[in-house]
Amino acid sequence: MSGLAGTGRLTRLALRRDRIRLALWVLGTPLLGLALAASVTGIYPDDSSRLGYARTAASSVVARAFNGPIVGPDLGAVVVAETYVTLALLAALLSTFAVVRHTRQNEETGRAELLGAAVVGRYALLAAALLVVVGANVATAVLLALGFVASGLPVAGSVAAALSIGGVGVAFTAVAAVTAQLSVTSRGANALAAAAVGATFVLRAAGDVLGRQTDGGLRVESAWPSWLSPIGWGNQVRAFGGERWWVLALPVALLAAGVALAVLLVGRRDLGAGLFAARRGPARAAPGLLGPAGLVWRLHRGALLGWAVAVTVLGFSMGVAADEVNDMVGENPAAAEAIAQLGGGANLVDAYLAAMLGLFALTIGAYVVQALLRTRGDETDGLLEAILATAVDRVRWLLTQVLGAVLGAATLLLLAGAATGLGYGLVAGDPLGRTASLGGAALLRLPALLVVAGVVTLLVGLAPRWSVALSWSALIGFLLLGQLGAVLDLPQIALDLSPYTHVPSVPAVDVAVLPLAALTAVAAALVAAGLGGFRHRDIPS
Structure with missing residues (x-):
């Protein structure tokens, strides 16, 4: 029997189970992005206000730490500076929770063992979860790009901004696929994935704080720590500021590496077990x-x-x-x-x-x-x-x-x-x-x-x-x-x-x-x- 046998049916089952969650995710994220873009447009309606924002954001250490690097005074660049971190963190967390729910949580609750009694390959559960979550990120990115374009932003920058956010979700899909193999509980797997999100946010913030101002103080070139962070990669796409499309290959490469590692780990552990042994509790419960x-x-x-x-x-x-x-x-x-x-x-x-x-x-x-x-x-x-x-x-x-x-x-x-x-x-x-x-x-x-x-x-x-x-x-x-x-x-x-x-x-x-x-x-x-x-x-x- 193939290790991927039953992947199609498990994918349909995951879509059925998460039909409401996925609808909220795929539709809610673009709507949030559209609303944030509209609010930014209202706050900075003309060139002079956006020029002042870009100059201040580029020089402010706090703004760089929390919003990321500004890439220019254009409306699209200001919208990305104000919305990217929020949408990227949302994509990262939603992706990790979804992967863990359809992998480690299924093992923890006994569903995986029940499904394994049918014609289901060893890697089918992981493959189905990855297909659903990656598909959700792609659909979200498409709708977000359409929303940005409908807001009057340039097409190329809109597509780059949406794909950079989708890329963050894809990158952390790979991270969650690995953490789901390490911990014996879904809570532990989610905690490890959330810690990875926090660490990459800190790396991104450090790289942007240590970056240098260019173009007369209107742009920021991030320092090397940002390139170690999947969240920082989205900033380096530079949507609305001379797009660097090749950076979008980095989340795909991380996904491939993460999937390969997760597949290797699945083959080395028992169903329901994790690579990290469960900690033994005390012999007697607290009063x-x-x-x-x-x-x-x-x-x-x-x-x-x-x-x-x-x-x-x-x-x-x-x-x-x-x-x-x-x-x-x-x-x-x-x-x-x-x-x-x-x-x-x-x-x-x-x-x-x-x-x-x-x-x-x-x-x-x-x-x-x-x-x-x-x-x-x-x-x-x-x-x-x-x-x-x-x-x-x-x-x-x-x-x-x-x-x-x-x-x-x-x-x-x-x-x-x-x-x-x-x-x-x-x-x-x-x-x-x-x-x-x-x-x-x-x-x-x-x-x-x-x-x-x-x-x-x-x-x-x-x-x-x-x-x-x-x-x-x-x-x-x-x-x-x-x-x-x-x-x-x-x-x-x-x-x-x-x-x-x-x-x-x-x-x-x-x-x-x-x-x-x-x-x-x-x-x-x-x-x-x-x-x-x-x-x-x-x-x-």
């Missing part, structure tokens, strides 16, 4: 695991630690960058107005800080969704039935999960705000005062996250089969409304659909208690409805 609260902490502490490190580092960096806001947009009224709209205040620095805290709150919403959707995973994997066979009842178990997610979100908000305040305070000369004030300002975003938790709880309780897709769709909707609604002048009735709209943009404006109390009440009602539905429906459902 805290006797209750649902201790179990929640044990299951979520690793993810919470990773999120905590990420928001602390990013918060400190954003705080340090606050001192450069006046220089970066002082000569661009449109950019200043956009920051004021996002931050909700007239003082540019305070508006920037408020906007950053709002962005952190939106991002931490992903942690809330991720943490609460674990309940659905425990249910479908059969773990919940074993828990409910003990003295733990349904409502207590789910409510503990909600409280754990909310406490984790509050911790992350506090860390993000305090780190932002510390970074800005060190520059402005008041580290303790700014750390305390921005830490408190960040916590004021918690009611919006309570609503996110309420929405997920409601979906898990009343619509469990659709809870994953609808929960992420709701969060993406809140993201688009919260970050782009004001810039795109959407009607207020649309903006009000997002709970983040109702949170006062402290420190740019004064605290308002009524909207925070209203959001908390709405969240409580959503959680109560979700608990009621969960209490009366079948397990599993």
